[in-house]
Amino acid sequence: MLLLAAVAVLSIAVGAKPLPLTDVWQGLLHHDAAEYAVVHRMRLPRTLLGLLAGAALGVAGAVMQALTRNPLADPGLLGINAGASAAVATGALLFGIGGVGGQVWFALLGAAAVTAAVYAVGGGRGATPARLALAGAALNATLYSYVSAVMLVDTASLERLRFWTVGSLASAEPSTVRTVAPFMAVGLLVALAVARPLNALALGDDAARALGARPALVRGAVIVAITLLCGAATAACGPIVFVGLLVPHLVRALTGPDLRWLLPYCAVLAPVLLLGADVLGRVLSRPGELQVGLVTAVAGGPLFLWLVLRGRVAHP
Amino acid sequence: MITLRARGGLSLRLRPRAIAVGVTCVLLALALSVLAIGSGDYPMSSADVLRTLTGQGTPAEEFIVTELRLPRVVTALCVGAALALAGAVFQSLVRNPLGSPDMLGFTQGAATGALVVVVLGGSSLALASSAVVGGLVTGALVYGLSWRRGVHGYRLILVGIGTMAILTGVNGWLLTRAPLMDAARAVLWLTGSLDGRGWSNALPLLIALAVLVPLMLAGYGPAMRLVEMGDDTAAALGVRVERMRLVVLAAAVLLVSLAAAAAGPVNFVALTAPHLARRLTRAPGPNLLPSAAVGAVLLVGADQLALRAFPGHQLPVGVVTGVLGGAYLVWLLATERRAGRL
Numbered sequence: 001m002l003l004l005a006a007v008a009v010l011s012i013a014v015g016a017k018p019l020p021l022t023d024v025w026q027g028l029l030h031h032d033a034a035e036y037a038v039v040h041r042m043r044l045p046r047t048l049l050g051l052l053a054g055a056a057l058g059v060a061g062a063v064m065q066a067l068t069r070n071p072l073a074d075p076g077l078l079g080i081n082a083g084a085s086a087a088v089a090t091g092a093l094l095f096g097i098g099g100v101g102g103q104v105w106f107a108l109l110g111a112a113a114v115t116a117a118v119y120a121v122g123g124g125r126g127a128t129p130a131r132l133a134l135a136g137a138a139l140n141a142t143l144y145s146y147v148s149a150v151m152l153v154d155t156a157s158l159e160r161l162r163f164w165t166v167g168s169l170a171s172a173e174p175s176t177v178r179t180v181a182p183f184m185a186v187g188l189l190v191a192l193a194v195a196r197p198l199n200a201l202a203l204g205d206d207a208a209r210a211l212g213a214r215p216a217l218v219r220g221a222v223i224v225a226i227t228l229l230c231g232a233a234t235a236a237c238g239p240i241v242f243v244g245l246l247v248p249h250l251v252r253a254l255t256g257p258d259l260r261w262l263l264p265y266c267a268v269l270a271p272v273l274l275l276g277a278d279v280l281g282r283v284l285s286r287p288g289e290l291q292v293g294l295v296t297a298v299a300g301g302p303l304f305l306w307l308v309l310r311g312r313v314a315h316p
Numbered sequence: 317m318i319t320l321r322a323r324g325g326l327s328l329r330l331r332p333r334a335i336a337v338g339v340t341c342v343l344l345a346l347a348l349s350v351l352a353i354g355s356g357d358y359p360m361s362s363a364d365v366l367r368t369l370t371g372q373g374t375p376a377e378e379f380i381v382t383e384l385r386l387p388r389v390v391t392a393l394c395v396g397a398a399l400a401l402a403g404a405v406f407q408s409l410v411r412n413p414l415g416s417p418d419m420l421g422f423t424q425g426a427a428t429g430a431l432v433v434v435v436l437g438g439s440s441l442a443l444a445s446s447a448v449v450g451g452l453v454t455g456a457l458v459y460g461l462s463w464r465r466g467v468h469g470y471r472l473i474l475v476g477i478g479t480m481a482i483l484t485g486v487n488g489w490l491l492t493r494a495p496l497m498d499a500a501r502a503v504l505w506l507t508g509s510l511d512g513r514g515w516s517n518a519l520p521l522l523i524a525l526a527v528l529v530p531l532m533l534a535g536y537g538p539a540m541r542l543v544e545m546g547d548d549t550a551a552a553l554g555v556r557v558e559r560m561r562l563v564v565l566a567a568a569v570l571l572v573s574l575a576a577a578a579a580g581p582v583n584f585v586a587l588t589a590p591h592l593a594r595r596l597t598r599a600p601g602p603n604l605l606p607s608a609a610v611g612a613v614l615l616v617g618a619d620q621l622a623l624r625a626f627p628g629h630q631l632p633v634g635v636v637t638g639v640l641g642g643a644y645l646v647w648l649l650a651t652e653r654r655a656g657r658l
Contacts, residue, residue: 133474134414137419141638142645145639148503148638152503152631241485290492293485294485302482308474
């Protein structure tokens with residue numbers, strides 16, 4: 001929690017325009033301060049969005065890993081975020097929809113479709129981590145080539161989506177946060193609510209039934225939660241990879257496999273990672289900035305390799 | 317299946333169906349090439365094209381065919397064949413129908429190498445060599461990281477996917493670094509396109525194919541078929557599994573990198589061509605030559621489709637292969653899933 005607060009402060013304080021901390025404080029509290037606009041219109045919404053999106057992606061990753069019983073499940077790696085992007089690109093192409101308010105519905109639709117597909121492939125018996133990850137990678141490639149096809153055919157869509165497709169918090173406005181927050185809140189609540197029966201499900205369907213859980217209902221709820229979380233996060237900041245993969249692994253080292261502890265910790269630590277990456281992106285390439293999606297990909301990849309090479313991923 | 321036996325214990329097994337498929341695909345690729353050469357702003361009949369190719373055309377036709385259209389078609393044929401061959405090798409080695417080089421990061425590595433040149437500015441030769449270096453470095457990295465008393469398919473897949481994700485991020489970063497004009501060029505290149513390809517693009521690939529294909533086929537074709545039965549079995553039958561894997565992988569990575577240098581990372585040819593070839597020949601094993609023929613047909617066909625699908629608007633070929641390949645992939649996931657193979 002302390003860590004989260006520290007990163008949030010950093011995120012508000014650090015930016016393309018360097019401001020001393022006292023000015024930031026002034027801007028935060030006083031309407032008439034010169035920095036009010038910078039802090040309230042740009043940095044505060046951005047930080048809030050980072051908090052929400054990070055929590056959403058982290059929790060989505062954790063429940064996905066539990067649902068598919070696959071340590072490599074990640075909304076970015078398995079193509080769910082890409083599915084949401086593809087749906088958003090379709091919306092931009094056919095209906096010229098660019099704002100977050102419209103994007104969010106398309107993103108939810110796309111996320112739902114791919115979640116169902118991934119579950120169909122990965123939920124079955126005999127789906128090893130490698131196979132599931134490959135299927136996800138292939139799905140990702142398909143959806144991205146579709147998105148780039150849309151952007152090449154229609155220049156208007158290219159203009160609308162060019163920066164969104166790399167994954168960035170930069171476009172955050174107060175209205176963005178207001179639009180996606182309800183979806184993420186519902187998703188988080190659903191995920192927390194099913195943590196207990198999902199724990200039981202890890203023992204196998206029969207054992208779970210004996211413990212009073214209803215497997216079909218739980219799985220349905222989890223898919224709804226993943227859809228809401230990933231769809232809303234993607235609609236707001238574009239596809240971001242690896243946050244949903246890494247945070248649950250890091251947290252599991254702290255809390256153990258119990259989802260009732262795992263999920264809240266994920267919801268706290270994932271935003272730390274995302275905001276940290278965002279701040280890093282802003283610091284590294286001043287006066288411009290590096291999109292957060294790129295930072296998480298480049299920094300998260302080696303951690304993924306480490307997980308694989310440490311043998312944390314079961315041999316098929 | 318026919319077995320030919322010669323005196324002295326030499327024998328050769330032939331599959332008539334595989335041969336028929338291979339020959340048909342080569343003929344189809346040639347026919348498509350002639351059509352492709354004949355179409356454009358200055359239409360020529362197939363007879364004219366053939367006459368010009370044999371050296372009996374007018375000087376104008378000669379120029380159009382040999383300088384403008386033939387290089388593009390030859391590049392398409394070579395890129396298709398090289399990608400498909402590499403795809404067949406990879407799918408056979410990692411024993412997974414989805415294990416193609418574009419899923420495992422090798423194509424992205426070549427793209428990173430090329431993007432560095434695009435961003436820094438440089439000639440097309442520098443771009444090609446940088447792409448090859450990028451691909452080979454990625455190949456060495458993935459191979460080295462997945463080495464643990466030998467390389468196993470599943471670890472290669474996971475390391476490859478991780479590498480791919482990192483490199484995709486790096487590529488995105490390079491794109492944001494580039495000035496706008498270069499970025500537009502780079503995006504087009506990243507999709508995979510055959511626009512304005514000359515002999516300088518086709519030749520390195522042509523040479524590599526001429527050298528590597530006989531090497532792979534004669535040196536390691538039978539060994540690859542044995543390794544598909546499992547490392548231990550193959551080793552018991554006298555195959556040096558690790559050495560064969562290293563050589564064949566290096567050759568495949570070289571082909572992919574050169575193909576990416578020539579036309580950009582064209583998606584999905586490496587994935588789909590070997591599948592189609594296997595369905596057509598109904599033969600087990602890596603099906604190297606039929607795959608290469610199918611790949612050539614696919615890429616020339618896709619390029620023509622890209623040119624003609626929207627009149628007055630030329631799409632890069634990578635878009636067509638991406639969308640068609642994606643549709644095929646969805647179908648594949650559905651059927652393989654039903655059959656319990658995935």
